Amino acid sequence: MAELIIALDFPHAEQALFMARTVHGEADWVKIGLELFTAAGPRVVTDMKELGLKVFLDLKFHDIPNTVRGAVRSAANLGVDMLTLHASGGRAMLEAAREASLTSRQSPLLFAVTVLTSMSAEDTALLGRNDVPGLVRDLARASGQAGLDGVVCSALEAKLVKEDSRGKLACLTPGIRLAASPDGAGADDQKRVADPAFAVTQGSDYLVVGRPITGAQDPAAAIRAFQRAMAEAGPAKGKPEDGAWNG
Numbered sequence: 001m002a003e004l005i006i007a008l009d010f011p012h013a014e015q016a017l018f019m020a021r022t023v024h025g026e027a028d029w030v031k032i033g034l035e036l037f038t039a040a041g042p043r044v045v046t047d048m049k050e051l052g053l054k055v056f057l058d059l060k061f062h063d064i065p066n067t068v069r070g071a072v073r074s075a076a077n078l079g080v081d082m083l084t085l086h087a088s089g090g091r092a093m094l095e096a097a098r099e100a101s102l103t104s105r106q107s108p109l110l111f112a113v114t115v116l117t118s119m120s121a122e123d124t125a126l127l128g129r130n131d132v133p134g135l136v137r138d139l140a141r142a143s144g145q146a147g148l149d150g151v152v153c154s155a156l157e158a159k160l161v162k163e164d165s166r167g168k169l170a171c172l173t174p175g176i177r178l179a180a181s182p183d184g185a186g187a188d189d190q191k192r193v194a195d196p197a198f199a200v201t202q203g204s205d206y207l208v209v210g211r212p213i214t215g216a217q218d219p220a221a222a223i224r225a226f227q228r229a230m231a232e233a234g235p236a237k238g239k240p241e242d243g244a245w246n247g
């Protein structure tokens with residue numbers, strides 16, 4: 001069953017902790033990203049863990065292998081359950097991250113960002129590629145070859161990643177909106193957007209949602225609406241056997 005991760009994009013630990021307590025019991029996972037971690041530091045990770053939540057540390061590491069190895073080790077020592085790095089950092093960087101994770105006590109799951117959900121083909125054309133799915137597939141392949149647990153992509157590419165990796169890579173998909181509209185209304189700064197049912201049927205394992213939940217009048221009710229939509233989608237079509245990647 002796909003899991004929902006709540007993105008706590010706040011400038012202060014107090015706001016993030018208030019939201020975490022509000023959603024407590026509704027969702028198991030929270031995401032601590034650049035804004036919150038830069039403002040609040042490692043302490044906010046410990047605070048979330050003490051609340052009994054699983055923590056996805058989303059700092060998108062992208063540096064030389066030695067630096068990323070050290071950063072992954074530091075994150076693992078904080079007790080995070082999952083973290084991100086950029087797939088475009090190269091094979092040696094991805095392998096260094098994996099080695100650091102495997103040799104740490106916590107061994108957090110490693111997810112490589114392929115093409116950000118805020119990017120369109122126009123943006124990737126600057127990198128010499130205007131076929132977003134093809135670029136996602138190639139970066140996902142490199143991530144799989146380096147032994148990572150999964151990739152971050154949009155729900156639009158999840159099926160491709162699942163099929164191409166023969167189910168070995170998990171898919172984490174942000175850019176989720178309850179009513180994804182073709183004209184982009186309600187998508188905020190996201191470009192490759194899908195609704196929860198679509199993400200689940202495409203094989204997404206983790207759906208990341210921020211503003212539609214944290215900005216809602218009743219965040220707990222918003223979580224339940226997302227979970228209902230995920231559950232109504234039923235089991236993923238074309239999803240490999242359970243346990244192919246995460247036991």
Ligand SMILES: O=C(O)c1cc(=O)[nH]c(=O)n1[C@@H]1O[C@H](COP(=O)(O)O)[C@@H](O)[C@H]1O
Pocket residue numbers: 007009031033058084113115116117118152153174175176188190208209210211212
């Ligand atoms: O790594 C991520 O989590 C991420 C990757 C990506 O390609 N797109 C993306 O939106 N995210 C994160 O997912 C969250 C989406 O937030 P909302 O657009 O508010 O739902 C943000 O915290 C982003 O940092």
